[in-house]
Amino acid sequence: MTMYAYKARNTEGKIVKGKIESPNEREAVLELEQLSLIVFQLNTLNTALYKDIYIGKPVKSKDFVLFLRQFSTLIESGILLLDALEILSNQLDNKYLKDALETIALQVREGIALSDAMSKYPAIFPELLINMIKSGEASGRLDDVLKNMANYYEKQHRLKQKVSTALTYPAVVGTMAILITVFLLVFIVPIFADMFTSFGEELPAYTQMVLNLSQVVQQFWWMILIAVFLLYYLFKELRKREQTSFLIDGVLLRIPVVGMFIQKSILARMTQTLSSLLNSSVPILQAVDITTNVMNNRVVKKVLQESKQSLERGESLAAPMKNHWMFPDLITQMINVGESSGALDEMLHKVAEVYDQELEEASDKLQSLIEPILIVFLAAIVGAIVLSIIIPMFSLFETF
Incomplete structure (x- = not known):
């Protein structure tokens, strides 16, 4: 697998930058086209240098709880899922969570379920959260599920702090x-x-x-x-x-x-x-x-x-x-x-x-x-x- 840096234009005409890992340039372009991106620049990167490396969890418990609380509040306020993801990706400081949400937003735009998009980042999103979101998507109660999960992980964070x-x-x-x-x-x-x-x-x-x-x-x-x-x-x-x-x-x-x-x-x-x-x-x-x-x-x-x-x-x-x-x-x-x-x-x-x-x-x-x-x-x-x-x-x- 090779790492590529790309510049592309989305369906709204905005320029999008990012990195993608793919077997070759052709596959990389095809994957980006599936996300409705028109690629006009693709450069090969050193995979060892540009691969994300972290020690322990990439997202701290405190940052994760804050993200869930904000996500829950946005959805509960009636903001569309895609808009909420884009708002959060622009506001968050954590690089790994920010990059993950940007990619998830692109996949959701193409019709991929939120739970499926999140499941590609097991180091960031726990299995429990993904299963609960999948349940919320099936029942049409995603806002309630996110609120419950925000409360749950907040309690878990306080519990960890006490220990x-x-x-x-x-x-x-x-x-x-x-x-x-x-x-x-x-x-x-x-x-x-x-x-x-x-x-x-x-x-x-x-x-x-x-x-x-x-x-x-x-x-x-x-x-x-x-x-x-x-x-x-x-x-x-x-x-x-x-x-x-x-x-x-x-x-x-x-x-x-x-x-x-x-x-x-x-x-x-x-x-x-x-x-x-x-x-x-x-x-x-x-x-x-x-x-x-x-x-x-x-x-x-x-x-x-x-x-x-x-x-x-x-x-x-x-x-x-x-x-x-x-x-x-x-x-x-x-x-x-x-x-x-x-x-x-x-x-x-x-x-x-x-x-x-x-x-x-x-x-x-x-x-x-x-x-x-x-x-x-x-x-x-x-x-x-x-x-x-x-x-x-x-x-x-x-x-x-």
Whole structure:
């Protein structure tokens, strides 16, 4: 595939510029003609230089939520879909989202469905959003679907922010502890090691152990880095395997205090997703299937798969959840009430609000609990190294 830069004129006579990837020039011109573009300039580009490269997600969660909210507002205001796409593509700052919307607008102009055009950008538009838009196109309720999805992703963004806020502090303090330890072992301890050697006195076993550790870090730091990268790679590979990933996710949920916080965040996301899907008139089996794909935790995925099988047998959605340690009685009882009353989406919405509130409280408690523990941990590490230096100095002072 070769990358081409083109200049063309659309049906309105406006000049359009852009890039297209195609096997050859002829195919590139044909593809552009299918979009009702008359090409008058086509230049070959270096594919490696002009290929879009990004680390992580090309569109940040905050930008994506803002885009959906604006898109929903424009459609709800009665603005035509094509006009809304063009307005957004001109206003957005994110390059990847802007370029994607420009191409999507061209495809929609040619009669391609919005969901089909968006599906060509899986790194930007989640599968859940594409399925929901497809459902909205089929039912003629695209405005309602976009509004529900804007609300959903806004809640998901707030949920991620709460989790990120709770975990950022321990991550920063832990990183600082490692950096301070390495600094002391590499730069400070060797200075005193040379001084102790010059006195020729026998050092305490504890001090000698710290000096040996300092020498290991100085001489084999590259091996330590390689070992860290190998462990990280091994962990990523294990996460790809169903059995080991299921085991890791189960262990994370059982960690004291932290496990409870993770559990609440997962349940909040699960109930929010199910509620939004059912509120958008998505069939319950499809809603459970989509929610299963959205969830990252294998333990919850397995239970949701069992819940889908339960529904297919004509049983309750909550049946597999009742005897599972992951799901509290609140969820199973509210689901039973929702199924009995025919208002399952409302019950799930209420449960989502409860866990959203509990998650906020758990976030505050987790930070207040972890903060003193990390401070003590950091002080203990630094104190242990300083103590290893002070102990032999007292012995040396006594000899003089």
